[in-house]
Amino acid sequence: MKIDVRVPTLSDSVASGTLLPWRKQVGEMVARDETLVDLETDKVILEIPAPVSGTLLELRREEGAVVKADEVVAVIETGENGGAGVAAAKPAPAAPATVVPAPAASPVQPPSTPLPAAPAAASSAPGESRREPLSRLRLRVAERLVAAQHTAAMLTTFNEVNMQPVNELRQRFKAEFEVKHGVKLGYMSFFVRAVCRALEQFPLVNAAIDGNDIVWHGDVDIGIAISSPRGLVVPILRRAQTLSPAAIEAAIADFARRARESRLTLEELSGGTFSITNGGVFGSLLSTPILNPPQSAILGMHTIQERPVAESGQVVIRPMMYLALTYDHRLIDGRDAVQFLVAVKAALEAPEALLSEI
Template identity: 45%
Template sequence: MATEIKAPTFPESVADGTIATWHKKPGEAFARDELIVDIETDKVVIEVVAPDDGVLGDIVKDEGETVLSDEVIGHFNAGASAQPKKEDKPADSQPTEVQSSDSDSALSPTVRKLLNEYEIDPNLITGTGKNGRILKEDVTAYIENRSAAKTNKAPAAAIPQESAATQGDRFERREPMSRLRAKIANRLVEAQQNMAMLTTFNEVNMKPIMDLRKKYKDDFEKRHNVRLGFMSFFVRASVEALKRFPAVNASIDGNDIIYHSYQDVGVAVSSPRGLVVPVLRNVDNMSLAEIESNIRQYGEKAGSGKLSMDDMMGGTFTVSNGGVFGSLMSTPIVNPPQTAILGMHKIQERPMAVNGEVVILPMMYLALSYDHRLIDGKEAVGFLVTIKELLEEPERLLLGL
């Protein structure tokens, strides 16, 4: 008897999801807890694993289709074994498909469609997915590299004519926007439309933090098994500043202002799917080592697509470090319903006037974007100056002064 495969129960903040990738095809066997299908929401990719050993039956919801919480997406036969493959195939079976090795069975429908459309042998592509699976990104990268190679090398033999959309060295590729990217776009537009957003700037001399880090980084790593970075200092300084300026830590709900007695700081992290903001909760109770450890874990989870819904829910303030990509200055956009975000930037040596003398110092521009409906300029400037003072005199940060 066929057993239902259901989508997971989504949180209240997630209305639906989209089938991203079926990792098994009808008739394929799998073991218990083996990954069957990925469901993409506007926050994370949820992995649905097999509840028991069995063979995949029919697929109710194909890739790209929308699914609701607990909706049936397929069926499987528990305890069954996969059907043996037939050695001989009819000569006319799938005449338009690219014939390849057994690895073709691991290709998603989207990948197979691209391979057939551009007449590409999958054996020529190195897969970067799990267990060497070929992903859509691998195929598109191969197509782009092949096109670039044509411009530098004349064809030695006749090349099969490509479709009109890809003739010559110019082509266009259309793909649907991911749910995460669409959600990010909607939230950014929403923030700019519904907020009286303003950005104020300051700069901080990073030499004291850099000297402190240089002096203790080896001992810190040996004791706590994590590297001492700059982000923990900024998060810690932000928490102290949020205590002094509670409006920066507040949020707006209709005509009400919600003040939070805790500081849950979101840390913007780049992932293959886009920018995500996992949240460090109750940061006031965390040491620098705990902050660094949590940030590293979130970075690893973001890179492997393992962030959960709970990891990114809530948050009263956000810190974004565009400096890791070389950004010298920017105006970050507030993440609603929060009312402020701190932007860090590249550390760059600049000539500075110190006691009447020109000194070369490692400087960083800081940017605080905030909702002017709740936060006045005086509070915003005071908040940013507080962070500057705490970082330029880290002993104040450590002593709580």
């Protein structure tokens, strides 16, 4: 029996995809649910699995072809001719497609997450140049970056925070926290909770523009930028305002693990009302993050650096971090943006309340 291999259902915002190199060739045996080819779309990379076991009889579309949902891309022979036996004659229900997220516009990995090895960069021979097409993912990233800068009136305000109180609190509770919850006490739980508290005071920073309307969000859904082998992704921490420090750290650790394993879902990468990006994990001292539309604000964290600061008329050395808030000035005035960032700073410099549920 001949069974068609079809492109899986795509999301409403993804019309087509490009076939990457085939993992199997005509005449080879394939097992049910085995990945035959990857499909690169504007947002993610989907794995197209074999619906049945058998022999790959025909490749209908070649590497590089642009295909649409439900389009037949290959044919598998089952039964005696395909060497798969009677049990394989009937196709199994389509397995959920594994998604590999596209790189995000302005993301960085949380400091509590181990960094994956960076993929080797392609190079050219000395004295020579080489040319290759941009992937659909990189083209989409470029499109979003340019669109964000042309659509929103982006402005960035800066502040700095003394991280010594957070460091002392982490040092005091980290062993107890890890034993009790099975996850390390990182910086992100402090920042997420500080952001949620500040957004309670300044809900406009959590809102968005939709045409001529303001959309006020009842929940704080924070995008947490994470590094993965295929690029930078921003899974969403849903209803972050309701989460304990342990729940935040566990969720971020889970996101990071599944990003490395290419097991994040489209739903986990969709939506979000605010984002946090951490250039500090890569050594960035200061940057201006780019908005992730339709969100109206993004907080940039940076490296912690010991610097001399003045306290009560004395010069002391403190672990300092620059914070950057990029916001859409069409919606958010400078006063609200600055006060929001000051509220985040104040929460981080008196962090006991942020760790009230350890």
